[in-house]
Every structure is written in C-alpha cells, then in structure tokens.
Amino acid sequence: MxxxxxxxxxxxxxxxxxxxxxxxxxxxxxxxxxxxxxxxxxxxxxxxxxxxxxxxxxxxxxxxxxxxxxxxxxxxxxxxxxxxxxxxxxxxxxxxxxxxxxxxxxxxxxxxxxxxxxxxxxxxxxxxxxxxGRADLIRFKLYAAADDHPGGRHARDLVLLDPSDIELRAAARWVRTQDAGPQFARIVNEVVTHVRARRGSRER
Structure with missing residues (x-):
C-alpha cells in the first residue's frame, strides 16, 4: 500500500x-x-x-x-x-x-x-x-484549541490569526456555549491567555 x-x-x-x-x-x-x-x-x-x-x-x-x-x-x-x-x-x-x-x-x-x-x-x-469569515475562524480555532491543549497546533493557528481582545472575547463567549462545564471554561481562559501572550499585536 x-x-x-x-x-x-x-x-x-x-x-x-x-x-x-x-x-x-x-x-x-x-x-x-x-x-x-x-x-x-x-x-x-x-x-x-x-x-x-x-x-x-x-x-x-x-x-x-x-x-x-x-x-x-x-x-x-x-x-x-x-x-x-x-x-x-x-x-x-x-x-x-x-x-x-x-x-x-x-x-x-x-x-x-x-x-x-x-x-x-x-x-x-x-x-x-x-x-x-475571520470571526468564525477565530471561534472554531479557539474551540478546537480548548478541546486540544493551549500549546497545540490549533492554538498556534489562532496566534497566527492575531485576534484582537474584542475578537477573543466574542469568540470565547460563543465557545463557552458549546460546553457549560466549569473545567471547559477554565481551559478556554487558558487558551485565550496563551494567545494574548504570543500574538503579533500585544495590545489590541
């Protein structure tokens, strides 16, 4: 084969x-x-x-x-x-x-x-x-990164999208609707923190 x-x-x-x-x-x-x-x-x-x-x-x-x-x-x-x-x-x-x-x-x-x-x-x-669209790519990538781990491939893609704080907050609100568990919400926050620290534009 x-x-x-x-x-x-x-x-x-x-x-x-x-x-x-x-x-x-x-x-x-x-x-x-x-x-x-x-x-x-x-x-x-x-x-x-x-x-x-x-x-x-x-x-x-x-x-x-x-x-x-x-x-x-x-x-x-x-x-x-x-x-x-x-x-x-x-x-x-x-x-x-x-x-x-x-x-x-x-x-x-x-x-x-x-x-x-x-x-x-x-x-x-x-x-x-x-x-x-861009907003939806950010949402899906944040969801995938939270389902994976903060330093994984999906998180790296999210960093390359260089989302602003406003875009990250909007994405996080949607992602949290996919799983109401407190542990998942914590992971979403960890990914957001990871991305903010590594994106190209630090303060947006």
Missing part, C-alpha cells in the same frame, strides 16, 4: 479542488461546500503549512442571486462528488478521506449566528468552495 501525503501549501489544495470541479463539470453536476480548518487558513493566506485534509462544515444551495442556504453535509456525500474526490485523491497521492465531513458534528452543537453571511466564495470549475 502506497502511503498518502499531506497538502504542501495553498496551491496544492487549490489544484485538488480544481480537479474535483473539473470532474464534476464533465459529469454535468455542480456542488457547493463550506470549509474550515487548516485548508481554509492556507487558502486565506493566514498560514503556510502542510495539512492533511480539507474539512467540510456545510453544503450550500442557492437561495437567490447572492444568498446561499447552508445544510449539514450528508453522509455519504453525493455519489458524483464522492467519486471525484476518490479519483483526485488517487491521482494526487492523497488520503482517501482528504475531503471529508468531519466537522459536520458541529451542527449538533450549533453554528455561530450569521455565519452564512460572512462566507467568501471561490469557484473551481463546477465546485464552489466557501471560506468562513
């Missing part, structure tokens, strides 16, 4: 998404997804690092000229989309689940209010990819 590889940078990620979109176009289908995580941070230029996969938070359907309706990603994904993902993964030497719906569980806990209005859309042939 040939070992799979990680994405090296944003261009590598975009090449994979473009190939999926081209396969969908050849099949006569269009799909729209919203992503978070390391791949989204790479595409937005926040980080430049390897990442294992592309995390789908939602699928989207048009609801007018500029509006989109977001829904939880189905499991399994639509067959044409799933087939395109498998083909591109095989051709590029990526993991079988390089484009996956792992973050779909977030729908059970609840998404940040207004998330859909803060998405930036990119088009890769017949695949539209939405990147969640």
């Amino acid at each position: 040939v070992p799979s590889r990680d994405f090296t940078d944003s261009a590598d990620i975009e090449q994979a998404l473009q190939r999926v979109g081209e396969l969908l176009a050849a099949a006569g289908e269009e799909h729209a997804i919203v992503i978070i995580g390391g791949a989204a941070l790479n595409l937005l230029g926040v980080v430049t690092r390897t990442t294992r996969d592309v995390d789908i938070l939602a699928v989207a359907r048009r609801r007018g000229a500029r509006e989109w309706r977001l829904d939880p990603p189905p499991s399994p994904l639509p067959e044409r989309l799933a087939a395109a993902i498998r083909t591109v993964g095989r051709d590029m030497g990526l993991a079988d689940n390089w484009l996956n719906t792992g973050p779909a569980l977030q729908w059970k806990q609840g998404l940040p209010r207004g998330l859909g209005t803060r998405i930036t859309w990119r088009k890769y042939a017949a695949l539209r990819v939405g990147l969640v």
